[in-house]
Amino acid sequence: MTEASTSPGAAAPRRRWRSKHRPVWEEAPGPAGFTVKVVVLAAICLAVLFPLYSIVLTSVSSQDDITRAGGLVTVPGNLTLAAYHQILSGGIVTRAALVSIGITAVGTVISTLVSLLAAYGLSRPGSFGHRPLLFTLLLTMFFTAGMIPTYLLVSALGLINSYWALILPTAVSAFNVLILRAFFMGIDPAITDAARIDGAGDWRVLFRIVAPMSKAAIAVVALFYGVGYWNAFFNAMLYINDNAKWPLQLVLQSYVLQGVTLPGSGTGQVDVATGAVTGLPVKMAVMVLAIIPILLVYPLVQRHFTKGVIFGAIKG
Template sequence: MTASARPGWMEKPRPITQAGKALALATVVLLVCVPFLVIVSTSLASTDEVIANGGWVLWPTEPTLDAYRDILDGGIVTHALGVSAGVTIVGTLLSLACTVTLAYALSRPGVLGGRPVLLLILFTFLFPPGMIPSFLLVKELGLLDSYASLVLPVLVNVFNLVVLRGFFQGIPEELYEAARLDGAGDWRVLWSVVLPLSKAALAVVGLFYAVAYWNSWFYASLYLESDHWPLQQVLRTYVVAGSGLTDATTGEATITAPQTVQMAVLVIATVPILLVYPFLQKYFTKGVLTGAIKS
């Protein structure tokens, strides 16, 4: 255990204050963790045990993967999982590419129209176009029921753009000069000087995009037919709204899925976030974001 780094001038804390703090912190940690524990445990329990216990289980007596086997057996959830993964990967790559190029161009002095373009983009922050016009636009562009409708309308995020632009601007001008003296063009400078120096910022922005694509369900409910839905929208329909899971082959609605299966879907939708979270977390501590938020 690491020692406490209390400076010499600070009073020794009173035991009651210490206890109060510990209690508050434990409450915070439990409030976040217990709901996750409940869904994971319930998804691993047998249906009988869940029913006997009234709908949930805090610790399964005989853990089983039956619920996961059920939903990963090629049905609607398996398909939705594939859609979510595909949209997340392709969307993140496209978004990163467009955000990096735009942020880089706007971070260099003297690009034609740089200032007006920046103002144009920042204005969209103040005045978003609105749900109905955006919906009609996607419709008029013929993007209804295509996966592109989940990516193109949210391709570049202004916050992410500002974060990257700020980061690029923080790269010392001498490095640009040196690269230019070596005869590198702007494209080369971006690829072999700027990007390698910006790994932390790229990771944060990339993970932000990935999390946003993975968590997105509203656009899918607006634009896609139900057989193309990603996981979050499936989750919304079958777990939050409580409709019966539809059999993918016959199209017939079965009775409401058992609690264990519902919780398994919930877990599968959460796990990728939990997996990338430590990486995100690692970069927060490096202060990439706090620096950007201040600017």
């Protein structure tokens, strides 16, 4: 081994490409790495957006274009809104959309408020029954009663065929409560102690200090609950017998996936000679209507998503 290879300055040229203060994975990629990232991200975006594009385009395509394409349309042709007019002109689809909106709005408010109260209580180390309640909450994340006991409980409470059966059984998520609890525990105790010295009680501390400082976490939890209520159909399948009370997702699951023609939905096959649309564009239109609310709400909450979840998880 030569003296040059053992000298401190001999290895310096081999480390010039990266900073001494950052690990290698935080360095800016070279031209080849940048190209690979662009190609991979473009492929992922294409894989996500192309099916959505095809669904939307099929929902606004004429019957001739659908017949010519042999199914889903990928090239625009004669565009028409007949499918949307058909499903929004009344019937079970329109009613189901209103039911889903109502359940999502009411359920999200109730679930977020209950989770907020539970998380604040569990974040106070000296609160009554702190450890047993926290252990019980954690236990529900791994063990559940099962479908039959839950159905018997809902039936005993008289909630069968009631909208409350779509809200109360899933009103609280232990995971969401833990996210809020972790976020609350990250707030400097000196802030709440100062408020208590000034005479503020628990309610004022929660809604005037803790909640405004935790808008990011609350927005993320509200998004989780909202998406859950909007996409849920299994509870409606179990507890709702009247199809007039079905949410949109159950209509979507029954009509699109199972091919059931719903009474009063206006989604049956009709003669092409009349100019009316057939089942496929109507199915795609129902899918688009089920996707649009989430696409509209998510960008409003997205900026809080990373901060709310990651910060809460780290501080826990």
